Amino acid sequence: MKADDFLPGEDVIAGIKADMDRYEAERTRVHRSLLWRVPLFDGLTLLVIFGLAWLANGLAHPQELWFSTPHIFIYMFGFAALLFMHAQAVKPAKNLQQALRDRAIPVIFRFIEDIKYGHGTTPLSYERLPREMLGAFNRQQFDDVISGRYEDFPFELYEATLRQKSGKSSSEVFKGVIIAFQTPTPFKGVLFAARKSGKVAGFFRGLFGEKFKEVQSGNAALDEIYEFRTDNVAAAQPLVGGRLAQALEWLVETWPESPALVALKGDDGFLLIPQKKNFFELPGISQPLDYKLHVEPMVADMAALLATASLVRKVGGSDDQPAGPAQKE
Structure with missing residues (x-):
């Protein structure tokens, strides 16, 4: 038994490659969008976290600037928000790849x-x-x-x-x-x-x-x-x-x-x-x-x-x- 015995026939391969060509055209577009989506989404989130922490300094003891209890909660929720926003930024890429897998895996x-x-x-x-x-x-x-x-x-x-x-x-x-x-x-x-x-x-x-x-x-x-x-x-x-x-x-x-x-x-x-x-x-x-x-x-x-x-x-x-x-x- 060789792996070649399980490879699809030429007609099937042609169909897979047609799907890959469509994917490639969309991949290029999505990749370009990620070049601005990721910095924008992540940057805005970090900016909001910094702004909230700066405002919290007005309520904190002078010796607890940037590290008071409210700051800790801001950083914790900020980290979760950063993960969420980053996931939203890269979501188009993940969706595109998953769509190709959904079509290709049953075929190959x-x-x-x-x-x-x-x-x-x-x-x-x-x-x-x-x-x-x-x-x-x-x-x-x-x-x-x-x-x-x-x-x-x-x-x-x-x-x-x-x-x-x-x-x-x-x-x-x-x-x-x-x-x-x-x-x-x-x-x-x-x-x-x-x-x-x-x-x-x-x-x-x-x-x-x-x-x-x-x-x-x-x-x-x-x-x-x-x-x-x-x-x-x-x-x-x-x-x-x-x-x-x-x-x-x-x-x-x-x-x-x-x-x-x-x-x-x-x-x-x-x-x-x-x-x-x-x-x-x-x-x-x-x-x-x-x-x-x-x-x-x-x-x-x-x-x-x-x-x-x-x-x-x-x-x-x-x-x-x-x-x-x-x-x-």
């Missing part, structure tokens, strides 16, 4: 059947994700959400950032791509392979100690990286010591910078690939859009992600199913 991923695309929406499969594999988090943010069918199995792929916020502190629990898919054979319970836990994640998983038991794969290298936990040890042990271990070995080789995570829950499977990269991001509004430079890599990335999910979903299948990439055509 033509190898996905029944494809649906959304942005910033909550994925349908998110609520079924076993949270125990990640540790505690109470904030979530979603970027691109793509669903459809690949190799006759339905899937949902989304970019997510999960964070744990407590008071003024915030820590990132996961950032990357999550792929949810149906498994050919349901797992009776929950099984997940998570990174060896730190203190916070370890404490969180400890709360589920009675429900989730730890099992070992017998592979010293994998057991050093992964923590395997399940509420059905009898069903999990053959997978952890067999097909799941084989799949994880391949994942470690494919994504060495940060090990991918895997979970099975009933007939749901989840593959989590930690990644700082935004897989489906367009270049900034100041940069011209190029088909080979910006569009074709999206197709290659999507093909690789779905091929990886196709491999992982078979870990709980029967022995006549392929067990690894070497047996895939």
Whole structure:
């Protein structure tokens, strides 16, 4: 399997490039407008903040000029206002890029059947994700959400950032791509392979100690990286010591910078690939859009992600199913 196998045909490419030409004409106009919108919006906001702070000096003690309690409130609300106004200044650029993505993404991923695309929406499969594999988090943010069918199995792929916020502190629990898919054979319970836990994640998983038991794969290298936990040890042990271990070995080789995570829950499977990269991001509004430079890599990335999910979903299948990439055509 090569990424070229998934590239659109010439007629489809011609349609995409026509959309890109229209985008390019609008991009130039929007970029020019940003050159005055951003300084104007940000500058006026800063000027108002300075004016209010200067007026507040008349009410402040001489030793508290610029730093009295009213000043602090002005600066706090001023900072929020600055963020809002800056977002309004760049909004035309974001809207233009999103409009192109809305049109182009379902077309360039033509190898996905029944494809649906959304942005910033909550994925349908998110609520079924076993949270125990990640540790505690109470904030979530979603970027691109793509669903459809690949190799006759339905899937949902989304970019997510999960964070744990407590008071003024915030820590990132996961950032990357999550792929949810149906498994050919349901797992009776929950099984997940998570990174060896730190203190916070370890404490969180400890709360589920009675429900989730730890099992070992017998592979010293994998057991050093992964923590395997399940509420059905009898069903999990053959997978952890067999097909799941084989799949994880391949994942470690494919994504060495940060090990991918895997979970099975009933007939749901989840593959989590930690990644700082935004897989489906367009270049900034100041940069011209190029088909080979910006569009074709999206197709290659999507093909690789779905091929990886196709491999992982078979870990709980029967022995006549392929067990690894070497047996895939």
